[in-house]
């Protein structure tokens with residue numbers, strides 16, 4: 567397959583129709599976002615059960631895997647993997663034109679950013695329990711970059727970006743539900759117009 571073929575198939579996908587999102591799914595997604603925001607901004611644990619457990623498992627797998635490929639980058643592997651996974655799901659659903667799957671994957675991506683921010687903010691404080699008792703990723707990374715004293719500021723920015731990604735994903739799901747409703751209504755009007763009148 568040549569590069570042109572790949573670009574052409576991407577173009578075709580980009581203009582293809584998205585599958586509609588149901589109202590119930592939008593409500594479910596909205597409640598999930600509310601729950602995630604509550605856990606991350608209004609509780610001291612800042613932990614979403616199951617989702618952050620999954621993030622942690624993927625994160626821990628990322629260190630040795632990236633470390634095998636490029637030893638110097640092992641410390642970044644955890645964060646890269648826990649963001650790469652939801653991004654790959656989002657890419658898959660984008661190709662499938664699956665509106666709900668795409669939004670769910672992006673909410674996960676945004677939540678994973680909140681989880682990364684939680685860890686970043688701890689770079690100097692060292693209050694979080696570390697899995698395996700190893701080194702603190704962000705103490706190491708921020709020290710390498712010479713920005714350790716900025717840890718809470720950078721964490722705040724990353725958390726804000728995560729929040730925006732989640733809200734944008736929810737907004738898109740709502741828009742897809744609405745446009746599906748509008749086109750259903752239009753079909754109904756056209757149908758009755760062409761009928762017995």
Ligand SMILES: [Zn+2]
Nearest residue numbers: 625629644703
């Ligand atoms: Zn780590």
